[in-house]
Amino acid sequence: MLLSVSASHWSMFESGQRSLPLHATQTLAALLTHVQQKTAKPSPKNVEAEQTLLKRLLHENAYQQRLAERKLAALDKKLDSQRRLQQVAQYLENQNRQDKKLTPPHHKQLIAKAQKPKPDDGTTRFALELKLELLALEEKLLRSKLEPGSNKE
Structure with a gap:
């Protein structure tokens, strides 16, 4: 319709059986040139929107x-606290064995709390460290895209 040729004529042109009339060829060339120029140069509005994004x-x-850093610090603090609690419980157990006395109830509670198994097997810390590494790489990529003259592929 844009080239003022019939659908069958266009179909024959696409299959290589027929050529386009001169006016249609000129119109098609102008259209393709215009479209290629628009896609080759991003508009300033798009560049601005990309920079904002x-x-x-x-x-x-x-x-x-x-x-992620705060979560990692909190996890380290919690693990350190648990480690110190286990050391105190171990000391109290050793002290009670050496003195051969009856263990006071508050000592028993502390020892039980220290021996209580924790559900975290170290994967939480690993996952947080991995997330931090990925975020650092993502930051590097974003900064490289923000620099003037960077490749926008």
């Missing part, structure tokens, strides 16, 4: 990194 993603990435 990249900045927002960088901001979110920084937030996620701080959150």
